[in-house]
Amino acid sequence: MISEKYFKKINDWLWEIPEDFRSDMRVPARFYASEKVLGEVLKDRSVGQLVNVATLPGIVKYSLAMPDMHEGYGFPIGGVAAMNTKEGVISPGGVGYDINCGMRLLKSDYKEKEIGPYLDRLASEIQKEVPSGLGQGRRMKLDASSIDKILEGGAKSLVEQGYGEKEDLENCESGGYLPQADPTNVSGKAKERGRGQVGTLGSGNHFLEIQKVNEVFDEKVAKTFGLFKEQIVIMIHTGSRGLGHQIATDYIRIMLSAMLKYGIKLPDRELAACPIGSPEGKEYLSAMACGANYAWANRQMITHFVRKAWSGVMAGGSPPVSLSLAPLYDVAHNIAKIEKHEVDGREVELCVHRKGATRAFPPGHSEIPEKYRLAGQPVLIPGSMGTASYVLAGQKSGAEAFYSACHGAGRIMSRHAAARKVSGEDVAKELRSKGIIIKCRSVKGIAEEAPMAYKDIENIVGVIHSAGLAKKVVRLTPLAVIKGE
Amino acid sequence: MKKYEILEHKADFKIRVFGKSKEELFLNALLGMVAGLQPEFSNQRTVIRKIKVSSVDLNALLVDFLSEALYLIQANKEAYDRIVFARFNDNELTAELSGKKIERFGQDIKAVTHHDLAVGKNENGVWQAVILFDV
Numbered sequence: 001m002i003s004e005k006y007f008k009k010i011n012d013w014l015w016e017i018p019e020d021f022r023s024d025m026r027v028p029a030r031f032y033a034s035e036k037v038l039g040e041v042l043k044d045r046s047v048g049q050l051v052n053v054a055t056l057p058g059i060v061k062y063s064l065a066m067p068d069m070h071e072g073y074g075f076p077i078g079g080v081a082a083m084n085t086k087e088g089v090i091s092p093g094g095v096g097y098d099i100n101c102g103m104r105l106l107k108s109d110y111k112e113k114e115i116g117p118y119l120d121r122l123a124s125e126i127q128k129e130v131p132s133g134l135g136q137g138r139r140m141k142l143d144a145s146s147i148d149k150i151l152e153g154g155a156k157s158l159v160e161q162g163y164g165e166k167e168d169l170e171n172c173e174s175g176g177y178l179p180q181a182d183p184t185n186v187s188g189k190a191k192e193r194g195r196g197q198v199g200t201l202g203s204g205n206h207f208l209e210i211q212k213v214n215e216v217f218d219e220k221v222a223k224t225f226g227l228f229k230e231q232i233v234i235m236i237h238t239g240s241r242g243l244g245h246q247i248a249t250d251y252i253r254i255m256l257s258a259m260l261k262y263g264i265k266l267p268d269r270e271l272a273a274c275p276i277g278s279p280e281g282k283e284y285l286s287a288m289a290c291g292a293n294y295a296w297a298n299r300q301m302i303t304h305f306v307r308k309a310w311s312g313v314m315a316g317g318s319p320p321v322s323l324s325l326a327p328l329y330d331v332a333h334n335i336a337k338i339e340k341h342e343v344d345g346r347e348v349e350l351c352v353h354r355k356g357a358t359r360a361f362p363p364g365h366s367e368i369p370e371k372y373r374l375a376g377q378p379v380l381i382p383g384s385m386g387t388a389s390y391v392l393a394g395q396k397s398g399a400e401a402f403y404s405a406c407h408g409a410g411r412i413m414s415r416h417a418a419a420r421k422v423s424g425e426d427v428a429k430e431l432r433s434k435g436i437i438i439k440c441r442s443v444k445g446i447a448e449e450a451p452m453a454y455k456d457i458e459n460i461v462g463v464i465h466s467a468g469l470a471k472k473v474v475r476l477t478p479l480a481v482i483k484g485e
Numbered sequence: 486m487k488k489y490e491i492l493e494h495k496a497d498f499k500i501r502v503f504g505k506s507k508e509e510l511f512l513n514a515l516l517g518m519v520a521g522l523q524p525e526f527s528n529q530r531t532v533i534r535k536i537k538v539s540s541v542d543l544n545a546l547l548v549d550f551l552s553e554a555l556y557l558i559q560a561n562k563e564a565y566d567r568i569v570f571a572r573f574n575d576n577e578l579t580a581e582l583s584g585k586k587i588e589r590f591g592q593d594i595k596a597v598t599h600h601d602l603a604v605g606k607n608e609n610g611v612w613q614a615v616i617l618f619d620v
Contacts (some may be wrong), residue, residue, distance in 0.1 A: 044495060070495055073600030091601055097596040097619045130525060134590045192560045203593040211579060242559055245595040245619075249552045254598070259543050269545075269599035414495045415620075 039123020068410030074270025091273035094353030099291030101239030131485030133200025154293030176428035181289035194243030199301035384454035397468030489517035523591030
């Protein structure tokens with residue numbers, strides 16, 4: 001644990017551990033936190049992990065962490081590390097085991113009062129349509145060529161097969177697929193784990209929520225995003241499932257032995273890394289792209305099933321409105337991307353690792369869909385179960401964090417401690433008393449994700465907004481929560 | 486002697502495993518991991534899988550062994566509780582895992598991590614390891 005006395009306060013929202021704190025640091029370590037959040041940050045070893053990340057070859061400017069940071073393995077969760085593509089390394093641990101775990105938000109034309117009578121049925125139908133995948137999974141298992149198509153084409157390959165609209169791809173980070181994906185760099189084991197899991201939610205903190213727009217902070221940007229007060233939206237949180245987990249496992253193993261020949265010595269094996277330009281680095285980047293594509297396809301397939309449930313329940317509803325669920329955006333929070341950023345007045349190509357951090361490009365960035373370009377990239381931040389979530393917009397001042405924001409509230413209590421402290425029944429009862437419907441197969445799963453196990457999302461998003469990393473656009477509150485397990 | 490104990494961890498699943506020998510340590514680590522998956526058994530049909538792993542050292546061997554077992558568990562929907570080792574040293578092992586088919590898991594385990602892993606003997610001469618799983 002690193003004592004607060006080593007922290008240098010940069011401003012009210014930003015703290016630094018200088019480069020001379022430890023001799024193996026190549027850059028300073030910086031993290032975003034208010035005084036309020038600081039106490040939580042100090043309770044675990046995440047700051048020490050952030051210092052370890054600062055030792056990675058080729059790291060540029062700082063090793064960074066968002067205010068929802070907590071202890072991970074190797075990298076802290078909430079970490080951002082940008083490496084120069086010429087001299088730097090790529091680390092599977094800097095992406096995490098759930099490659100392209102991320103968020104998607106779908107918008108309806110309905111307001112809360114119009115949906116009330118259908119809400120419970122809707123939640124049940126969605127739960128029925130989108131399994132967790134921890135049981136027998138979907139009956140349909142993909143064959144080898146179908147899985148390769150998904151690894152190459154991501155959400156695009158599913159839209160081409162009729163599982164969505166062109167608009168879904170236009171409103172998705174990277175158009176729903178990364179072209180550097182090469183399925184030959186993905187093991188047969190990873191493909192086997194992925195065969196039956198396209199369109200499944202997973203367990204843990206993954207969820208689907210029916211939410212309403214509870215508060216609008218920026219009318220102009222909200223209008224650009226197609227959001228309005230009381231609007232019903234659906235949030236999807238999941239990733240690349242077993243396929244991504246296996247790719248990470250495979251490449252950490254490969255890099256652990258390969259890094260010896262590159263003379264890379266690291267303080268933690270979970271940081272295992274190889275030069276970005278090495279065969280192992282290139283192969284991982286391409287395999288990671290396959291994992292990312294699988295995750296976008298997974299969220300696309302879930303979108304398809306949610307739409308099926310939605311139109312089934314809402315058809316013939318009164319008043320009749322459009323049955324479509326339009327995409328707002330889809331964005332990853334566990335990924336490494338090759339991006340151009342300005343460093344010391346020059347534009348350089350970097351490999352930006354975001355592990356539990358969300359890309360937040362500013363207004364005018366060429367990778368933002370044209371219709372949002374003046375407003376900034378939509379940034380989707382889920383709260384803990386039963387609490388608020390946010391839509392933010394990327395800002396120019398986010399350049400100091402390689403245009404990154406947080407990815408959620410961040411845990412403060414272990415799953416076991418939460419399950420010991422409260423019962424699933426009590427949490428469900430409390431949610432119901434707030435008018436929130438909860439659908440989950442496992443009551444223990446509900447207890448483990450109890451809101452008390454997390455930091456307060458309001459504080460975390462408050463830091464992001466005040467630090468200028470992204471600005472608040474709307475606040476979303478849950479009406480129904482559907483959890484895998 | 487306890488086989489394993491579940492430790493506190495904020496986000497993930499962490500266990501401390503014990504064994505009178507390295508082989509027993511590996512078996513008990515497997516049992517701890519399977520317990521973490523909370524399997525629901527469907528029938529009593531016994532299944533046997535062969536496993537072969539080689540790694541840079543004993544620490545990595547434990548992670549790679551559990552990762553290989555996790556893959557077999559998840560790909561085949563099976564849970565194993567016995568191991569017969571044909572070959573075992575600090576860098577490689579060959580073994581047969583046996584167990585039963587399962588209906589579903591109550592909890593997902595994404596991966597076995599190297600985080601804070603140290604395989605060694607404790608003051609009582611018992612082999613011990615702390616393992617963190619990403620869930």
